[in-house]
Amino acid sequence: MTPACRQIRKNILEASRASGHGHIPTSFSIIEMMCAVYDTMRHDPKNPQWAERDIFVLSKGHAALGFYAVLAQYGYLPVEELKTFGAFQSRLGCHADRLKVPGAEVSTGSLGHGVSVAAGMALAFNIQNSPRQVFTVIGDGESNEGTVWETVMVAVNQKLDNYTILLDANKSQIRSLPLDNLAARFVAFGCDTIEVDGHDLAALQAALAKPREAGKPRVLVCHTVKGHGCPTLANNIFEWHRKSPKPEELEVLAKELEAA
Amino acid sequence: MRKQFVVTSSELLLADDQVVVVLGDISHFQFMGLQNRMKDAGQPQRIFNMGICENAILSVGAGLGAQGMFPFLHTINPFLTERCVEQIKLDLCYNQFGANIVTTGASFDYAWDGATHHCYTELAVLRLLPGMEVTQPGNPKELDTLLRSQYRNGKPTYFRLSDHSHPHNFPIQFGKANILKETPGAKVTVMTAGPILGNVAEACAELPVNLVYFNTIKPIDHEVIARFRHTKILVVHDAHGLQEAIHEVPDLSVAYHGLPDKFCVWYGTVHDIRKTIGLDPAGIRAAVQQRLA
Missing domain, CATH: 3.40.50.920 (Rossmann fold)
Structure with missing residues (x-):
């Protein structure tokens, strides 16, 4: 784990403790994925509305705390503000509101929406002959939604090769509707599909930088661990789904994180 | 009214390069001539027969609206409205992204098809959504007036079309009785x-x-x-x-x-x-x- 990714996770733990709101494990599984995107795409934290920026959409909106912590790390938000997560009149709701959060491009929460809006943005850039790229993070649970697959069909048919889905394959859906062979599914749908260790930042960066297959949307199937970095979380993902740590639990989790 | 939609939106496509037409696998034949002419002229594709995927059409339309385009999203009424209420609520209204939803078939144009093709609730439901504009033109001339006055305002706007127009002719204005x-x-x-x-x-x-x-x-x-x-x-x-x-x-x-x-x-x-x-x-x-x- 890189020092930056460790620091982001530490900020998430402290914000969760201070705010009383959770969704820590799902946030922990996508930190390297989001960092790889923010390291790759063209963006300017000092000017979040920069007209030539690339777009990132967190489609699995319940990982908002992780998203905010990454935005803070990249200069969009003060780190201290993370502790207002979910508080009355905070900018930082438990799902992101694009009208309040610098760097949030789409307000998400209900699953299977951001991924589709992001495809529309990619289509707009194609029409405009613009080099702007669109990246979106979806979950394996979210991939239960039919709209994900409708959108993949549309993206393939419209040849959106400026559109990248990063799928957080954290296996949380073992509880209900697991999707085996995810990469094969996206290949079958016609996507330029790459499987990668979702916690290997260098591998993620390399996958994003790899030359694209012309006319195909790219899918990175990122194999991750829900709660990555803290065995207490990773081994108890259902107990910790929404939970906020008590002071003594925070101490344990912080120590685990330091050792990761 | 559906013919008028094709006429008006085609004129707007030619006059305004931010206009996009997204079809849910209806009316595509009427757009084919223009689609081919635009292609022959080397213009970017802005008419898409996206498929039978109304939820995706709504969300893709929101994405188009978010990035400077003025989309017309078009298919049969209940499939693009009642089926897509959450997409309209969240991807358009909550996000404040603009798009023009243009449906056809209200209320009983498809009487013979039964309730799957009827429209019972959508005007009532859509008017409850914050930021939504809801129109019901009565004939092609009214539709033309409403489309031209509203399509570029960056708001989610609904146009409810029927093939059974009223025969009266008087000037209308959006928002005025x-x-x-x-x-x-x-x-x-x-x-x-x-x-x-x-x-x-x-x-x-x-x-x-x-x-x-x-x-x-x-x-x-x-x-x-x-x-x-x-x-x-x-x-x-x-x-x-x-x-x-x-x-x-x-x-x-x-x-x-x-x-x-x-x-x-x-x-x-x-x-x-x-x-x-x-x-x-x-x-x-x-x-x-x-x-x-």
Whole structure:
């Protein structure tokens, strides 16, 4: 784990403790994925509305705390503000509101929406002959939604090769509707599909930088661990789904994180 | 009205390079000529027959609207509205992304297909969504006026089309009601919207009532409604939505003559359905006379 990714996770733990709101494990599984995107795409934290920026959409909106912590790390938000997560009149709701959060491009929460809006943005850039790229993070649970697959069909048919889905394959859906062979599914749908260790930042960066297959949307199937970095979380993902740590639990989790 | 949509949107496509048409696998044949001409001229593709995937069409439309385009999203009414309420609520209204939703088939153009193709709720539901504009043009000329005045405003706007236009011709404006008949001392004001005006006007021709016509359900014209608040109002409409909108003005006496609380599954034509539920001229006349009594 890189020092930056460790620091982001530490900020998430402290914000969760201070705010009383959770969704820590799902946030922990996508930190390297989001960092790889923010390291790759063209963006300017000092000017979040920069007209030539690339777009990132967190489609699995319940990982908002992780998203905010990454935005803070990249200069969009003060780190201290993370502790207002979910508080009355905070900018930082438990799902992101694009009208309040610098760097949030789409307000998400209900699953299977951001991924589709992001495809529309990619289509707009194609029409405009613009080099702007669109990246979106979806979950394996979210991939239960039919709209994900409708959108993949549309993206393939419209040849959106400026559109990248990063799928957080954290296996949380073992509880209900697991999707085996995810990469094969996206290949079958016609996507330029790459499987990668979702916690290997260098591998993620390399996958994003790899030359694209012309006319195909790219899918990175990122194999991750829900709660990555803290065995207490990773081994108890259902107990910790929404939970906020008590002071003594925070101490344990912080120590685990330091050792990761 | 569907032909007029093709004509108006085609003109706008040629005049405005931010216009995009997204079709849900209907009306594509009517756009093919223009699509080929634009392609031959080396212009970027801006007419997409996206497929039978209405939820994706709505969300993709929101993404297009978010990035500087003015999309027209078009297919058969209930599939693009009632099926897609969450996409309209979240991807358009909550996000404040603009798109023009243009449906066809209301309310009973597809009477013969049964309730799957009928539209019962969408005007009422969509008007409840914050930031939404809801229109119901009554004929091609009204549609042309509304499309041109609203398509570029960056808001989610709904246009409800039917192939059974009313025959009347008067100028309209988005958000403004038309007072089509004002009878001195009238105790009843009939209020209606959209294509059913043809039957309503015929029914009211010889009756001592006022007649008010709406092309826009949201925002509803409060001023005109308030002007007739001293009268008994009868809303005659082949949909839900107008009567609820009229109630935005407080302290009115409103009755509704329109859809029953059941699916109108008798097949046949729109005229058969209207007659069966009392929305033919004779049925409307009887309802107005009852309100006058």
